[in-house]
Amino acid sequence: MGDIVFHNTLGGQNQPFVPLHPGQVRMYTCGPTVYDFAHIGNFRTFVFQDILRRFLRSRGFEVIQVANFTDVDDRIIAKAAEAKLKIRDYTDKYIEAFLADQRVLGIEKPEYTVRATDHIEDMVRLIERLTAKGFTYVSDGSIYFRISQFHDYGKLTNVDTSGIRAGARVDVDRYDKADARDFALWKAPKPGEFFWETRIGPGRPGWHIECSAMSMKYLGDTLDIHSGGVDLAFPHHENEIAQSEAATGKQFVRYWLHAEHLLVDSQKMSKSLGNFYTLRDLLEKGNKPSTLRFLLASVPYRRQLNFTEESLQQAASSVERLRNFAVRLNTSKFPEGKSAITESAERAREGFERGLEDDLNTAQALAAVFDLIREANVAMDQGKFRQGDVVPVGKVLESFDAIFAVLQDHDDEKLRSVGVETRGTALSNEKIEELIAARQAARKARDFAKADRIRVELADQGIILEDSKDGIVRWKRK
Numbered sequence: 001m002g003d004i005v006f007h008n009t010l011g012g013q014n015q016p017f018v019p020l021h022p023g024q025v026r027m028y029t030c031g032p033t034v035y036d037f038a039h040i041g042n043f044r045t046f047v048f049q050d051i052l053r054r055f056l057r058s059r060g061f062e063v064i065q066v067a068n069f070t071d072v073d074d075r076i077i078a079k080a081a082e083a084k085l086k087i088r089d090y091t092d093k094y095i096e097a098f099l100a101d102q103r104v105l106g107i108e109k110p111e112y113t114v115r116a117t118d119h120i121e122d123m124v125r126l127i128e129r130l131t132a133k134g135f136t137y138v139s140d141g142s143i144y145f146r147i148s149q150f151h152d153y154g155k156l157t158n159v160d161t162s163g164i165r166a167g168a169r170v171d172v173d174r175y176d177k178a179d180a181r182d183f184a185l186w187k188a189p190k191p192g193e194f195f196w197e198t199r200i201g202p203g204r205p206g207w208h209i210e211c212s213a214m215s216m217k218y219l220g221d222t223l224d225i226h227s228g229g230v231d232l233a234f235p236h237h238e239n240e241i242a243q244s245e246a247a248t249g250k251q252f253v254r255y256w257l258h259a260e261h262l263l264v265d266s267q268k269m270s271k272s273l274g275n276f277y278t279l280r281d282l283l284e285k286g287n288k289p290s291t292l293r294f295l296l297a298s299v300p301y302r303r304q305l306n307f308t309e310e311s312l313q314q315a316a317s318s319v320e321r322l323r324n325f326a327v328r329l330n331t332s333k334f335p336e337g338k339s340a341i342t343e344s345a346e347r348a349r350e351g352f353e354r355g356l357e358d359d360l361n362t363a364q365a366l367a368a369v370f371d372l373i374r375e376a377n378v379a380m381d382q383g384k385f386r387q388g389d390v391v392p393v394g395k396v397l398e399s400f401d402a403i404f405a406v407l408q409d410h411d412d413e414k415l416r417s418v419g420v421e422t423r424g425t426a427l428s429n430e431k432i433e434e435l436i437a438a439r440q441a442a443r444k445a446r447d448f449a450k451a452d453r454i455r456v457e458l459a460d461q462g463i464i465l466e467d468s469k470d471g472i473v474r475w476k477r478k
């Protein structure tokens with residue numbers, strides 16, 4: 001296996017990945033702001049981060065990932081007040097929904113999942129450190145970061161700060177490069193607004209200080225990887241760098257990885273265009289969890305992903321092809337020996353790894369796997385596939401699934417777990433196997449009426465049986 005190369009937004013170059021502590025990767029991923037259900041564009045980034053951590057682990061690294069919930073910001077405060085709820089009560093519901101959505105998409109749980117509102121003291125302490133070093137000032141009770149004091153300001157996204165008037169401030173958490181100014185670390189409460197009483201005065205944290213405080217608390221002053229959607233690079237990540245490096249005097253993050261946007265039918269997703277989808281919207285429309293995960297994972301993260309009906313269909317049929325092949329491989333009997341497929345499998349494994357090493361080029365990695373499947377299917381059709389090829393080919397599927405995680409069919413269970421009616425069967429894999437065994441037993445006992453009843457019962461539930469010549473029954477869901 002070769003070197004891992006990542007595209008580092010800091011510097012804009014591809015760089016070999018070498019973690020600071022050998023064998024261990026410390027990684028922070030900006031999580032959702034929990035004022036609503038997460039949408040499919042958000043999940044593109046979260047699936048990419050899952051692919052990243054699974055890949056690093058497959059290469060033997062210990063991964064320590066911290067992901068946060070932004071459970072206090074301008075929008076949350078406004079929405080909670082509107083709903084006449086405490087912030088915590090308002091956000092609980094969306095945190096729970098997010099965790100459920102994550103499971104549906106097969107996203108592994110990070111080592112630490114942390115809430116901003118549990119870390120107010122850490123943020124206050126960090127702001128105090130910045131104040132002690134002269135990076136802050138107070139205006140109308142709010143505390144601002146003085147960007148002219150931090151000479152590296154703008155190094156991540158190349159912001160030109162030369163035209164910025166000293167003391168010009170921005171109060172909102174989200175703004176454009178054109179509005180680059182001193183930003184709020186701590187915001188004084190407006191009348192009637194929720195606040196924390198602290199040593200630095202009453203108020204609440206700005207969005208950016210949350211991530212600086214939480215990432216350094218769990219991962220130390222210098223992180224290996226920090227990632228998020230490309231829209232977070234400015235101002236959020238730029239400001240995180242300023243806060244963290246001003247406080248510690250050390251490099252904050254060594255590799256910055258940013259996932260590109262997801263478009264729907266070539267357009268930016270927006271509620272006004274009617275092309276805005278939460279994960280649940282797409283599941284309600286009849287899409288399987290595995291289809292969505294596969295689609296989100298299959299486009300390399302630095303390419304825009306155009307989400308269309310056609311791409312959904314392609315993803316669904318790709319997953320089906322993979323699953324059918326795995327069943328064929330594992331349930332057929334082949335003549336003894338080995339064929340040229342064993343070498344092809346070795347090449348496919350190398351191709352798969354080479355793709356992922358190259359800045360997580362998932363498309364290239366998948367191409368290697370599908371080439372092998374095509375070749376193996378032809379060999380099986382022609383009777384050339386041998387029993388000795390099963391293990392090497394199986395290993396390719398195993399490597400694939402350690403990263404992509406779509407081979408096992410848990411779609412219906414997952415849909416039920418988030419309360420989505422399943423169109424097809426409600427039967428679990430175990431129940432299906434049980435019914436097939438009962439049908440086999442009935443046939444053996446020459447009770448063909450019963451065997452047929454079971455077949456029809458399964459068909460009613462959307463399960464299709466294929467009896468093969470060697471007496472093995474394969475099944476699939478319609």
Ligand SMILES: [Zn+2]
Pocket residue numbers: 029030031211236
């Ligand atoms: Zn963040």
